[in-house]
Amino acid sequence: MRIYELLGRRGNIPVQIASLRDQYERGLQNYRSRNMAEARLAFAKCLEIFPDDGPAKLFLHRIEVFEAQAPDENWDGVWTMTEK
Numbered sequence: 444m445r446i447y448e449l450l451g452r453r454g455n456i457p458v459q460i461a462s463l464r465d466q467y468e469r470g471l472q473n474y475r476s477r478n479m480a481e482a483r484l485a486f487a488k489c490l491e492i493f494p495d496d497g498p499a500k501l502f503l504h505r506i507e508v509f510e511a512q513a514p515d516e517n518w519d520g521v522w523t524m525t526e527k
Contacts, residue, residue, distance in 0.1 A: 463492045470502060475520040479506045 450456050450464060470485030483506050489499035505522055 459492060463489055463496065466492065467496075467499065470499070474502060474506070477514075477518070479509055482506055 450460050456464075466485045466488045470482045470489065473479070473482035473485060483503065486499040486502045486506070489496050490503075493499075
């Protein structure tokens with residue numbers, strides 16, 4: 444399921460928010476490609492721009508989990524919750 448966040452009116456997005464969006468997209472692409480080192484850098488840059496960014500914090504946590512135990516070869520980018 445894709446989730447979208449409203450960032451502002453088209454053509455009127457603050458530079459800081461556009462930069463956050465670009466870094467987040469870069470992080471997500473690298474995460475899905477299993478390039479966790481590059482994904483970590485992009486999500487860390489998100490937190491430099493907006494320190495309370497929940498999605499960036501969440502993905503950094505998931506990267507830590509995958510660095511401890513890599514997903515299997517058939518991983519499709521989906522995070523499977525194992526606890527509440």
